[in-house]
Every structure is written in structure tokens, then in C-alpha cells.
Amino acid sequence: MSKIVFDANFQNLDEIREFVGxxxxxxxxxxxxxxxIQLAADEASTNIIEHAYDGVSDGKLEIDCEIxxxxxxxxxxxxxxxxxxxxxxxxNLNADLSxxxxxxxxxxxxxxxMDEVSYESSPETGNTLTMVKRNGGLG
Amino acid sequence: MEIxxxxxxxxxxxxxxxxxxxxxxxQLTETLEGITGGGRFKIAMDMSALExxxxxxxxxxxxxxxxxxxxxxxxxxLAAVPExxxxxxxxxxxxxLFKTFDDPIEAVGNF
Numbered sequence: 001m002s003k004i005v006f007d008a009n010f011q012n013l014d015e016i017r018e019f020v021g022x023x024x025x026x027x028x029x030x031x032x033x034x035x036x037i038q039l040a041a042d043e044a045s046t047n048i049i050e051h052a053y054d055g056v057s058d059g060k061l062e063i064d065c066e067i068x069x070x071x072x073x074x075x076x077x078x079x080x081x082x083x084x085x086x087x088x089x090x091x092n093l094n095a096d097l098s099x100x101x102x103x104x105x106x107x108x109x110x111x112x113x114m115d116e117v118s119y120e121s122s123p124e125t126g127n128t129l130t131m132v133k134r135n136g137g138l139g
Numbered sequence: 140m141e142i143x144x145x146x147x148x149x150x151x152x153x154x155x156x157x158x159x160x161x162x163x164x165x166q167l168t169e170t171l172e173g174i175t176g177g178g179r180f181k182i183a184m185d186m187s188a189l190e191x192x193x194x195x196x197x198x199x200x201x202x203x204x205x206x207x208x209x210x211x212x213x214x215x216x217l218a219a220v221p222e223x224x225x226x227x228x229x230x231x232x233x234x235x236l237f238k239t240f241d242d243p244i245e246a247v248g249n250f
Contacts, residue, residue, distance in 0.1 A: 013160045113230075
């Protein structure tokens with residue numbers, strides 16, 4: 001298990017992707033899965049920076065990578081406004097260009113790329129987003 | 140991320156390399172808006188050296204695609220999209236909004 005606390009800003013997305021990517025690589029995930037995990041972690045972090053820490057410049061984002069058997073569990077914790085990405089409606093992917101909305105796309109990708117995505121919020125422990133990817137899973 | 144642009148007779152080419160995420164996507168938007176702001180709406184994106192693109196990049200492309208396609212005056216087309224990025228674009232339903240070509244020169248020839 002390894003844990004890093006990042007300053008919640010977009011400049012750290014590179015490092016966040018490297019951190020989860022390194023862990024996934026050590027676990028023997030395929031290149032396709034590693035890309036998926038990095039993209040999901042990026043979208044999740046972007047949501048936290050944009051929504052939970054909207055207007056906050058010194059927020060913190062803690063990322064915990066746990067390896068449980070063949071599973072990679074990524075736990076992201078922030079102490080900003082509660083923002084439940086799992087409550088965001090799915091975007092209409094059949095809408096034409098003029099009606100296409102970009103909101104919710106990040107969450108949609110996270111759900112598609114990972115095997116499990118869940119969210120919890122409490123005043124004591126902050127907001128926790130948990131994503132699981134199984135090695136060899138469908139996700 | 141690095142961006143270079145080339146102006147052809149019939150279109151502009153935007154060559155992107157590296158990684159596009161929420162940190163770097165504003166640069167892409169700025170480049171695309173620079174071209175459309177100059178009254179040029181036919182744009183071929185050479186993505187052969189692009190390693191990564193998140194939905195922040197998709198958003199930049201979508202917004203400029205709307206501008207370009209207005210009044211049928213042009214469009215953005217994507218060329219040499221790397222496999223991983225193509226998979227993410229497909230997942231997001233974006234491949235229907237952009238013509239894609241294997242070869243950047245072929246994309247330029249499309250205009």
C-alpha cells in the first residue's frame with residue numbers, strides 16, 4: 001500500500017497519473033489497462049479539483065493505492081465540498097454536435113474504465129472516492 | 140504538450156505531441172481559437188505523437204468543432220490517432236463527431 005498527498009491542482013495530474021500507473025505496472029496490468037487506470041485517476045482528480053475545491057487554491061488530495069490480490073484499489077480523499085460524481089447523470093452519447101454536453105463525461109469514463117466506482121462523504125473523514133480495477137477484469 | 144501549426148492553402152494543420160489534460164488543454168483551445176479567430180475553419184489535427192488525452196482535450200476539440208462546422212464553413216478532422224486515445228474517444232462517443240484519417244497528409248487532402 002502506498003499513499004501520497006498531492007496539492008489539488010491541475011499541474012499535478014502528470015504525477016498523479018505516474019503514481020497510479022507505476023503501481024498498476026508493478027501489478028502486471030496490460031498497457032491498455034494502465035492507460036485506463038491513469039485516465040480514470042485523471043478524470044477523478046480533475047472532478048475533485050474543479051468541483052470539490054471550486055474556488056479553493058490550497059486544497060489537498062490524498063491518493064491511496066492498495067493492492068488486494070489481483071485488484072488495484074485507488075482511494076482518493078479530499079476535504080472540499082461534497083461532490084458525488086456517481087450522482088451525475090450519464091451524458092447522451094448519441095446527441096449530435098450541437099446538443100452534445102461535455103459535463104458528466106469524466107464520470108462516465110471512470111465508470112466505463114474501472115470495475116467499481118463508489119463515493120462516500122462525511123464531515124469527519126472528508127469525501128472519499130474509491131475505484132477498483134481487477135487485473136483481467138472487463139472494465 | 141507541444142503544439143505546432145502549419146498553414147496550407149486549403150486548411151491548417153495542428154500537430155500535437157505529449158499529453159493533453161486539464162492542465163494543458165487550455166493551450167490547445169487557445170491554438171484552435173487563434174485559427175478560427177483568423178477566419179480559418181478547416182483544421183486537420185496530426186495526433187501521431189500524442190501520448191495521452193483526457194476529457195479536457197475532448198472538450199477543447201468539441202467546442203472548436205462547433206465553431207468550425209457552423210454555416211458549413213469547415214470542420215476539424217483527426218489524423219493518426221494513437222490506439223489508446225482512439226479507444227477513449229470511442230468510449231466517449233466522439234468518433235461520430237470527427238472524421239478520422241490514418242495519415243495526416245490524407246487528412247489535408249480531404250479539404
